[in-house]
Amino acid sequence: MKTFDQLSVIGLREWINLPDLGMVGLRAKIDTGASTSTLHASDIQPFERDGVGWVRFTAHFGTVVQRRHRCEAPLVTVKTIKSSNGHTQSRYVIRTLLMLGDRQWPVEFTLACRKTMRYRVLLGSKALVTGQLVVNPALTYVQDKPQLPSASGAQ
Template structure:
């Protein structure tokens, strides 16, 4: 088994397949699924498969920096937020780059404009790869 990466409670990550070079994420062991701030979500079809086009705004308090993403839909299902609200979300799979390591993760698309972090990294994306030190930040 490879050594686990130690991260703080917030980290700079990247999602290279989506064209997102830097996004500050809250490392959230209380959340099962990971999510990213996405607006203007439009579903379309490619060769009989569902895809989505969306706009990511990866930087906090910066709506001018935008990345247009196109990605295949893995599934669409209801997710319950920490506030208890159920929301139908698109699930996609993409590569997460954390420090010197990369691996595929499942991530949902949701509007997070009122939230402090544009991305949450949930437990399933961290499983067997990450250890969180909640006293630290920005280790990667």
């Protein structure tokens, strides 16, 4: 059996922060079947700032108490996503800093309505590769909650 010492182990679910968006304490579901990560968002509005494409949106997080947070981020691209049932959808893509355990790195997220889903954030395989992570699906919340000063503007 091969081992990979440089890779950190995470569970099927982990606590994350998105500090550039001012969001802390998000529960993320790890989805190795998805290439790109996804963040639950509504009221998505593209706009320009200094000739650069940006997107403004309301991010939703929390399970027992639903919280909303208004965010702005540079627009990376618009991507066509094909779901497991074959349905295609165009989604805005942003890149933002992700904190998981004691690591942080930039991750691309598509913005999509996930209100009927249990987890508001999915971490896809590209984020796992970049973060040099391996998943043990028998475990959950392996890494400590990332520490950050409390987020301002969360409701």
